[in-house]
Amino acid sequence: MAKNELFQYSIMSALMDGVASHGIPIASMLTHGDHGLGTFKHMVGEMIVLDGVVYQMKSDGTVVPLDAASLATTITPFASVTRFQPTHTARATITGKEGLSNLLTRLMPTAKNHFLAIRIDGVFSTIHVRTAGGQLEPREKLPAVGNRQTTHTFENARGTIIGFRTPQYMMGINVAGDHLHFISDDRERGGHILAFESEGEVDVGVALLSNFHLELPTEDEEFNEAALVLDAKGIHAIEG
Amino acid sequence: MAKNELFQYSIMSALMDGVASHGIPIASMLTHGDHGLGTFKHMVGEMIVLDGVVYQMKSDGTVVPLDAASLATTITPFASVTRFQPTHTARATITGKEGLSNLLTRLMPTAKNHFLAIRIDGVFSTIHVRTAGGQLEPREKLPAVGNRQTTHTFENARGTIIGFRTPQYMMGINVAGDHLHFISDDRERGGHILAFESEGEVDVGVALLSNFHLELPTEDEEFNEAALVLDAKGIHAIEG
Numbered sequence: 001m002a003k004n005e006l007f008q009y010s011i012m013s014a015l016m017d018g019v020a021s022h023g024i025p026i027a028s029m030l031t032h033g034d035h036g037l038g039t040f041k042h043m044v045g046e047m048i049v050l051d052g053v054v055y056q057m058k059s060d061g062t063v064v065p066l067d068a069a070s071l072a073t074t075i076t077p078f079a080s081v082t083r084f085q086p087t088h089t090a091r092a093t094i095t096g097k098e099g100l101s102n103l104l105t106r107l108m109p110t111a112k113n114h115f116l117a118i119r120i121d122g123v124f125s126t127i128h129v130r131t132a133g134g135q136l137e138p139r140e141k142l143p144a145v146g147n148r149q150t151t152h153t154f155e156n157a158r159g160t161i162i163g164f165r166t167p168q169y170m171m172g173i174n175v176a177g178d179h180l181h182f183i184s185d186d187r188e189r190g191g192h193i194l195a196f197e198s199e200g201e202v203d204v205g206v207a208l209l210s211n212f213h214l215e216l217p218t219e220d221e222e223f224n225e226a227a228l229v230l231d232a233k234g235i236h237a238i239e240g
Numbered sequence: 241m242a243k244n245e246l247f248q249y250s251i252m253s254a255l256m257d258g259v260a261s262h263g264i265p266i267a268s269m270l271t272h273g274d275h276g277l278g279t280f281k282h283m284v285g286e287m288i289v290l291d292g293v294v295y296q297m298k299s300d301g302t303v304v305p306l307d308a309a310s311l312a313t314t315i316t317p318f319a320s321v322t323r324f325q326p327t328h329t330a331r332a333t334i335t336g337k338e339g340l341s342n343l344l345t346r347l348m349p350t351a352k353n354h355f356l357a358i359r360i361d362g363v364f365s366t367i368h369v370r371t372a373g374g375q376l377e378p379r380e381k382l383p384a385v386g387n388r389q390t391t392h393t394f395e396n397a398r399g400t401i402i403g404f405r406t407p408q409y410m411m412g413i414n415v416a417g418d419h420l421h422f423i424s425d426d427r428e429r430g431g432h433i434l435a436f437e438s439e440g441e442v443d444v445g446v447a448l449l450s451n452f453h454l455e456l457p458t459e460d461e462e463f464n465e466a467a468l469v470l471d472a473k474g475i476h477a478i479e480g
Binding site: 011013110111112113114115167168169170172173208210211212213214215216217218221223224225226228229230 | 251253350351352353354355407408409410412413448450451452453454455456457458461463464465466468469470
C-alpha cells in the first residue's frame with residue numbers, strides 16, 4: 001500500500017455488537033501500515049502502532065510490545081493503520097481534544113470530508129486515558145465491556161499520540177471525529193485518550209488519507225450474524 | 241486489484257448533494273475492474289461496465305459505447321467496479337427485484353453483511369428502467385435531477401443485468417440493497433432498473449466482495465464543501 005492510504009479491518013459497528021472473537025493476524029495488518037490503532041481478540045486492551053511497533057496497553061496499566069512470535073499468533077478484530085508521512089506539521093500548545101480539533105481544521109481547512117492521520121509528540125501536562133479489560137464472554141457488546149474499563153491520569157507525561165480523524169459520513173464504519181491513543185516515551189503507560197492537554201508546545205504532524213481500504217471479516221459467524229445497526233450515540237459515548 | 245474486490249470512487253451521499261462536476265477518468269476507473277455501474281459528469285446518463293466495455297445510457301434512449309479516446313477524456317464522479325469472477329451460479333426464473341433478493345439470499349445465506357457483485361444474462365419479459373438526463377447546473381442535487389428522469393419499459397428483451405448488493409451499514413457510502421443496471425444484447429437499450437421479470441430461466445452469477453477500496457475526491461471543492469448528511473429515505477426513493 002502506498003503512503004498515506006488507510007487500511008481498516010472490520011467496522012466499528014461490529015465491535016459495538018461484540019464481534020471480537022476472530023480477525024487477522026497482527027503481522028498481516030502490519031503489511032498495510034506502521035501507524036495506527038485498534039484492539040485485540042475479545043477487546044483485551046488498546047492497540048497503538050507507533051513506527052511499526054505494536055503495543056498492547058492493558059487495563060492493569062501494563063504495556064506490552066508484541067514480539068515477532070506474537071505478531072504471527074495474535075489477531076485483531078478491528079484496527080486502522082497507514083504508512084504515515086505527515087504533509088502538514090505544526091508546533092502548538094494544545095488545550096484538550098477541542099483544541100486539537102480546531103488546530104486540525106486550521107491546518108487542513110478543506111478536509112472536513114476526509115480521513116486524517118495524526119501524530120503528536122511532546123510533553124503533556126495531563127492525559128486521561130481508558131483501557132478496555134476485555135469481554136467476559138464472546139459477543140459481549142462494547143458498551144458493556146466499556147462499563148468495566150479502567151481509567152488512568154498521567155501528569156507531565158512525555159510521549160506520543162497516534163490517531164485518526166474520520167469524516168461524519170463514516171460513522172459506524174469507524175468513529176466519526178478524532179480517535180486518539182497515547183503511549184509514553186518509556187513505553188510503560190498508555191491507553192485510549194479521553195482528555196489531554198499539552199505542556200507548552202508539542203509537535204503535530206498530519207496527513208490527509210483519500211484512499212480507504214476496508215477488509216471485511218469472512219468465515220466469521222459473529223460478523224455474518226451481527227445486526228450492525230448504527231448506534232451513533234453509543235459510539236460517541238464509548239469511543240468519542 | 242485482485243478478482244472480486246470492490247473499487248468505488250466517491251460516495252452516494254456526495255451524488256445526492258449534487259457533487260458531479262469532477263471525477264476520475266473512466267480509463268483510470270477501468271484499471272480497477274471490468275464489471276460495474278456508475279454515472280458521468282453532471283449525472284448525464286447511467287453507466288454500465290460489461291466485460292470491460294463502458295456504455296453511457298442516455299435519457300433520450302440512446303446507448304453509446306465509450307471508445308479509447310473517450311475513456312481518457314470522460315470522467316466519472318461516482319462509480320463502482322470489480323474484476324468479476326462469479327463464485328456461485330444458478331439458472332432461475334426471477335419475479336421482480338424481491339425475487340432476485342430472495343434468490344441471492346438463498347445462494348449466499350451468510351452474506352447479509354457483505355457486498356455482492358451480480359450478473360444476470362437472459363431474456364426478460366419486462367424491464368422498467370430510468371435514465372437520468374443530467375444536472376441543469378452544477379451542484380443540482382440528485383433528487384432534483386431524478387425528478388426529470390426518463391423511464392422506459394422493454395418487453396422480451398434479451399440482455400444483461402449488472403449490479404451490486406450493498407450491506408445496510410454502508411447506506412450513504414453506496415446504496416444499501418440491490419442496485420442494478422441493464423443493457424440489451426444489441427447494446428441499443430438500457431438504464432437503471434426500477435423493476436424487472438425474467439422470461440423463464442436466466443443465468444445468475446454472484447460473488448462476495450470482502451475487500452472494499454474507496455477513493456475519495458481530492459482537489460474537488462464541491463466534495464470538500466458538501467454536507468454529506470445521510471438521507472437514507474432519499475437514496476431509497478431515487479436509487480432503491
